[in-house]
Amino acid sequence: MSTVKQSIGGEPLTTKLAMKMEDSMQAFAVRAACFIGELDVPYSEEFDGHDFGATHVIAYVGDEPVGAVRVRWFQSFAMPERLAVIQRFRGNGVGQLLLERCRTLAETRGCNMLYVQVLPNDVKYWEKQGWRRLVAGDANAGAKRIVAMVRAVDPSKPLPDVEAPESIVLRPEPQLDASGLPLGSVSN
Amino acid sequence: MSLQNSAVPQPVVTIKLASTSDELMQCFALRSAVYIGEQQCPYWEEFDGNDFTATHLILYVDGEPASSMRLRWFGTFAKFERAVILKRYRSMGLFIPFTQWAMEFARKKGYARVYLHSQHRLWPIMERQGFKKVDDKVFHFSDHEYGAYYRDLEIDAGDAPTMHTDPLVLNRPEDQLDRPGILEHSVERGASNPHAGWTERRTN
Numbered sequence: 001m002s003t004v005k006q007s008i009g010g011e012p013l014t015t016k017l018a019m020k021m022e023d024s025m026q027a028f029a030v031r032a033a034c035f036i037g038e039l040d041v042p043y044s045e046e047f048d049g050h051d052f053g054a055t056h057v058i059a060y061v062g063d064e065p066v067g068a069v070r071v072r073w074f075q076s077f078a079m080p081e082r083l084a085v086i087q088r089f090r091g092n093g094v095g096q097l098l099l100e101r102c103r104t105l106a107e108t109r110g111c112n113m114l115y116v117q118v119l120p121n122d123v124k125y126w127e128k129q130g131w132r133r134l135v136a137g138d139a140n141a142g143a144k145r146i147v148a149m150v151r152a153v154d155p156s157k158p159l160p161d162v163e164a165p166e167s168i169v170l171r172p173e174p175q176l177d178a179s180g181l182p183l184g185s186v187s188n
Numbered sequence: 189m190s191l192q193n194s195a196v197p198q199p200v201v202t203i204k205l206a207s208t209s210d211e212l213m214q215c216f217a218l219r220s221a222v223y224i225g226e227q228q229c230p231y232w233e234e235f236d237g238n239d240f241t242a243t244h245l246i247l248y249v250d251g252e253p254a255s256s257m258r259l260r261w262f263g264t265f266a267k268f269e270r271a272v273i274l275k276r277y278r279s280m281g282l283f284i285p286f287t288q289w290a291m292e293f294a295r296k297k298g299y300a301r302v303y304l305h306s307q308h309r310l311w312p313i314m315e316r317q318g319f320k321k322v323d324d325k326v327f328h329f330s331d332h333e334y335g336a337y338y339r340d341l342e343i344d345a346g347d348a349p350t351m352h353t354d355p356l357v358l359n360r361p362e363d364q365l366d367r368p369g370i371l372e373h374s375v376e377r378g379a380s381n382p383h384a385g386w387t388e389r390r391t392n
Contacts (some may be wrong), residue, residue, distance in 0.1 A: 025213075025216065025235075026231065028213065028216065028217060028220070029216065029217070029220035029224060029231060029234075029235070030220070030224075030231075031220075032216070032217035032218070032220035032221045032224075032225065033220045033221060033224035033225030034225060036217060036218070036220070036221035036225065036274065037220065037221030037222060037224065037225020037226050037275075038225050038226070040275060040276055042252055043214060043217055043218070043252060043253045044251075044252060046217070047213070047217065063232065064230055064231055064232065065231050086224065087225075087228070088228060
């Protein structure tokens, strides 16, 4: 586990919630750099219609936006997703810092549980950060290529016994039309 | 050509002026992917303060944002900048038709010259496209070496917009100067001068 640094290259490492268009723009730029630029994810999958119903957290080294995460809010849990750190700033615990900001944010909103979907190869990393599989020994995880993991917002309180149904989480929000795109984005 | 070959679906390429906030956002995402993601450009160098004084063009492949370019307008020339193509679309030969579309766009606006800073590795391509070096200066910014290039465009004197062009033609969307725009349709409503009676000064 990498330790979270207070500063990188003499510049302070900070986080902030996106409050203005420019802030959101920075979060989108970091994600586009990592997911579209590095991982070749198509634009329409990366910007999936949930960005304007979510909370964005950005990490800075000095003035430079270097990391971002998106949090979606569900009735029984908060879901951090789209966690991204610009390549040359990795290995400094920026991702951990962003997730900690998600946790405290969830705490202030009275939320008990955090829920993430991770790649099978990354499960060990998340376990070291205090997360556990939603379904112990989930045999289907390999086939589905994602593993649902959860963690208590307050580590001293046990997790409520609530299942976060993946199918609901992944389905587009009800105001979206059948194409899965936000209404108004399709011309016919 | 056999029937089978012609039945292979060709990707549909469309180019337009980025005219909505979504389209602008797509341009910014493409540039972030290529410059920040691939070329390690710092955020504040990529988004340098000129994005909201510029014209942005976007190219789609089968509806997916694939390429974008930023144009800025100076007195005697248009400056082409921030041209990117996403990695997965780079083998399709999009750059030259996109540049030609942009030149045609500038030409229709009445610009007789385009100007750009080309990364050193792209100089042969620019020269094949009829671009000439402004001078022999080589300069660098954001970790790349550049040279300044220009190309003259043939302006049809009767065609280029001037102050004497039909005012409503000048109001058209800039990538559709040859087609009636939404304001021409509004002409039918006449001039009721809705707030003509509202002349009092308001105090703050």
